[in-house]
Amino acid sequence: MPVDLYASSPEFPQQFAALLSAKRETDADVNATVAAILAEVRARGDEAVVDYTRTYDRLPSLTVETMRLSRETIDGAADTVPAELMEALRAAAGRIRSYHQRQMPESYDYVDEAGVRLGSRWLAVEAAGLYVPGGTAAYPSSVLMNAIPAKVAGVERLVMVVPTPDGKLNPLVMAAAREAGVDEIYRIGGAQAVAALAYGTATIAPVDKIVGPGNAWVAAAKRQVYGTVGIDMIAGPSEILVVADKDNDPSWIAMDLLSQAEHDTAAQSILVTDDAAFGEAVKQAVEAHLQVLPRADIARQSWDVHGAVIVVDDLAEAVAIVDRVAPEHLELAVADPDALANKIRNAGAIFLGRYTPEAVGDYVGGPNHVLPTARSARFSSGLGVLDFMKRTSLLGCTAESLRAIGGAAVALANAEGLQAHGQSVALRLNMAKGG
Amino acid sequence: MPVDLYASSPEFPQQFAALLSAKRETDADVNATVAAILAEVRARGDEAVVDYTRTYDRLPSLTVETMRLSRETIDGAADTVPAELMEALRAAAGRIRSYHQRQMPESYDYVDEAGVRLGSRWLAVEAAGLYVPGGTAAYPSSVLMNAIPAKVAGVERLVMVVPTPDGKLNPLVMAAAREAGVDEIYRIGGAQAVAALAYGTATIAPVDKIVGPGNAWVAAAKRQVYGTVGIDMIAGPSEILVVADKDNDPSWIAMDLLSQAEHDTAAQSILVTDDAAFGEAVKQAVEAHLQVLPRADIARQSWDVHGAVIVVDDLAEAVAIVDRVAPEHLELAVADPDALANKIRNAGAIFLGRYTPEAVGDYVGGPNHVLPTARSARFSSGLGVLDFMKRTSLLGCTAESLRAIGGAAVALANAEGLQAHGQSVALRLNMAKGG
The missing domain is CATH 3.40.50.1980 (Nitrogenase molybdenum iron protein domain)
Structure with a gap:
């Protein structure tokens, strides 16, 4: 059975930290x-x-x-x-x-007020x-x-x-x-x-x-x-965190949790709800679905070992929990998903409202399904066009614009003890001065 | 003394490959x-x-x-x-x-013709x-x-x-x-x-x-x-590749090569020129500068061991050489630097024209000086604002728009043998159909 946590319990901080730090990866050392x-x-x-x-x-x-x-x-x-x-x-x-x-990112190329040509390609x-x-x-x-x-x-x-x-x-x-x-x-x-x-x-x-x-x-x-x-990133096991109030069909939410669990025994599905009875209903619905799903063995292992139901007093408390978990997939099955989404910093992908099961995004939504796992949504993004591109910076000085900005470069280079750096600018400044 | 290569020589492909693959990193295993x-x-x-x-x-x-x-x-x-x-x-x-x-990247949020809410934040x-x-x-x-x-x-x-x-x-x-x-x-x-x-x-x-x-x-x-x-990336030793015709002051170009060489004995400075005599003049100017530079010991080791002068018949040949080297820093000290720059794919930063020594970019140009080394400009970029940001995708369906796109998700999920994925969509489609 998945672990049940109550955010108002005095043990919650420690239990939640344990959930976060539990190791799920099992790759052999090859x-x-x-x-x-x-x-x-x-x-x-x-x-x-x-x-x-x-x-x-x-x-x-x-x-x-x-x-x-x-x-x-x-x-x-x-x-x-x-x-x-x-x-x-x-x-x-x-x-x-x-x-x-x-x-698609935009390249740019401009001349600034000092007459220096600057670009990004x-x-x-x-x-x-x-x-x-x-x-x-x-x-x-x-x-x-x-x-x-x-x-x-x-x-x-x-x-x-x-x-x-x-x-x-x-x-x-x-x-x-x-x-x-x-x-x-x-x-x-x-x-x-x-x-x-x-x-x-x-x-x-x-x-x-x-x-x-x-x-x-x-x-x-x-x-x-x-x-x-x-x-690209080396992806870990899949994860979903569903924030759901009691006005959801427990059967739908249970299936969403299982759609990650069926991937891999190391996958993780977490439900955050403000209604303990709804949480229980979802768990019962999970059991019912597991009777009929072809990949029930995998899904059950994932759910029993890594699953969790977290009961909060108020859905506003879900924000801090989500940001700590930084889930790969985040479903907001609540009345006003945008209000909640706007407060959240860390998630690979957010699925808004009761009619957006995560799986629709796996196939036909449009956004990428290659997403940061294992809390890395704190600092990384899903796969995208930028992963197949690279940026070159462009810098161009004339004799005049080098005179405008070069003195500071010489001063800083000399302060850093890098005289060839300084001289490579100074030689040109002298020439620029001399005509 | 740096290695002298002639692009028209039959040995060039092999010599150039050797230059590219020479190991310069010396970090101890700690x-x-x-x-x-x-x-x-x-x-x-x-x-x-x-x-x-x-x-x-x-x-x-x-x-x-x-x-x-x-x-x-x-x-x-x-x-x-x-x-x-x-x-x-x-x-x-x-x-x-x-x-x-x-x-600064732009976030976006729109509703497409199927009524699906799509965003990138x-x-x-x-x-x-x-x-x-x-x-x-x-x-x-x-x-x-x-x-x-x-x-x-x-x-x-x-x-x-x-x-x-x-x-x-x-x-x-x-x-x-x-x-x-x-x-x-x-x-x-x-x-x-x-x-x-x-x-x-x-x-x-x-x-x-x-x-x-x-x-x-x-x-x-x-x-x-x-x-x-x-x-961020783990940077290797610094590199510069200077493409210069004979209308440059050899003393300036020599100092530019030394401005990388003085960083580190493992740094690499390469000159590509269409004039062998100019190449010789640059080498002589390097020797003269080394008599007076405070960091001459470091710079000499770098130049003697890793430096190279490559003579091409025509500067157009420099393009393929640059793209193979994919240098961290590329100086184009030629009459029409833009024409050359537009043909080049791989470089961390490009410095355009005779009055843009690389060192001005190290300090005051504006672009970042943390740049991809060791040929990684083929696939990565200098440090920038995006390195401190991450992107979350947003997807939102209504009952109607899920009906428009969900069928394809169910079909693909079932074809992949992921029935819980398919069911999480299908449950909602039935509801949407039933009203």
Whole structure:
């Protein structure tokens, strides 16, 4: 059973701190194995990638030539997706694209009152890699959420890697990749795929940034290649915090809590309510749903071990609790969700009102579903267009404008004991003075 | 002597690749020591911080009560800064503030044609920590460059830590902190200071993000606390690439190359020119400058070991070279710097024309001097206001708009085998249909 907490109890601060600090991640330490795989791919390139893939994905006939999926293979798989699903995928892609287009940053370039030219220029990274897990964790929605922002940003070469254990392609993943505009797809996975993307091989040109979810090997590989390439955040188990008053249907709220719990036994679902009886009703509804859900075993473990129901005297108290938890997903199932949302600082995504279950945002809302977990919404953001871009600053002085601002640079450089810095300005100031 | 490369030589691709991959970082592996310090501060809080500081900074009389610098102590030191320097500091702060104010991102909130409420809300992190090295690497310009973007972003609590070995305060650092609006200053440093910022102690409340340069211990500590808090990039040794035609004064260009070389023996300075004789003249000017520069020993080591002069047939060839190097600093000392700049994708900062030595940007240009090193300008940006903010997405459906978009979510959720996701939407659709 989930833990029951009462915010007015004297033990609450300590119980809440314990809930916050409980460890949920269970990834094995695979750093040494991964380091060996990376070194091997770096040394032997394509051959190493093929060797690992033959073994791990049970593809004995794979060759360097067949690593890349042909347009025909992709289309052949994608075209088997039923029309209704294809339509749902297109609807999702359209909404995600439209939302992310508003994230495009503005470059600027101006001359200030001292005559100094100042600029800031955003450009896309040249090439990005997208890791897509195979098997049960192959989520087409995740392909859309990672690939579309890259293409909106203007990434010219978007390379997807996806393992195909026993040769099986996921048609919906292929359709999502095609819909999102992925440029190259390789049927490889694990640390060897991350290595190929980061270091490049004869067949796979290296990328500048790698994104996408993966298992412990993939996460470790991404951490190890960071620096050689950029990476996205390493996501922890999923989380939801639902703030709900008694005017909700307990069955709806229970299903929302379970929609995170069914992801992973390490996921966390927290209900904050101002009505203890409503909290009890939600718990009963959870039990009823668990009788019929296909992923009930996973969801039950998550709910029993990591779930919590926190009863507050007044919903205004929820603000401080939310900001401490800094949840990945925050549902505000209350009469005036905006009033509450405006007071909250830390959340990856906020779902407003009784008709906005978090899951609608996982697929078709428009905002990204790759969001900061494990309290990192305090300092980081969901995936977006900016993750596939970088900014270059521009500075331009004339002889005159350098004379206007250069003296301060010389003074500060000399005070810091960096005379070459100072001299590089002073030489030009003398010239500027002399004519 | 620096390496001489000719872009037209058949050996160039291999020589250039070797230059790119040469290891310049020399940080010792201090991970185990640092992990022990972090654990100690986490367990014993203030007492551990004071114990380490007494030893490492030779401050035997330090107590928990005197860790934080009082307003009087800060003012007492800052007020000893000569008026001319104070004016230079204020001029720099004003220009940096003005440049960074343009980086403020826009939040938005709209209702789309399906009736779905969509938003993106940027907020500052609540509290940020700024590490400032003590001793010879104490740079007041670095205080401005790290603190001003945080304050422009709206960080409410900006906490600075700075070791004061033997009790010595750097007046200009104190003046810079005051000018930039730092809220709290503690006279502590090393891994223990990073631990105090990340985990908090009875005296120092924890922060959400830690920025600022530091030695190997500080860098290792930042890496280890990442996740508990956000961190900025871990900067490598400084780099400059200067593209210069023969119409430059070799003495100026030589000084620009040395302004990076004097930072650190691991720094790298590269000249790209279309005139071999000009390249020779620059090398001679470097030798002449090295006779008189106070930091000549450091600069010579950097230049001799990591420096390079690359001769191209045509300056247009510089574009591909620059994009491969992805330099932290790029000077374009040519007749038409904009034409060249517009073709370049990868550089942390670009300095346009013959009157824009990189050093003017280190102090008073306006753009940030904390920039991506070691080729990471391919995928990352200089420090800025966004580094102290995070974005929350907003999604709001009504019964009607959920009916418009929810069907696709149910279809995709079921296709992914996540029935609780699908049901959390479907329950509400039934209700919406039923009325």
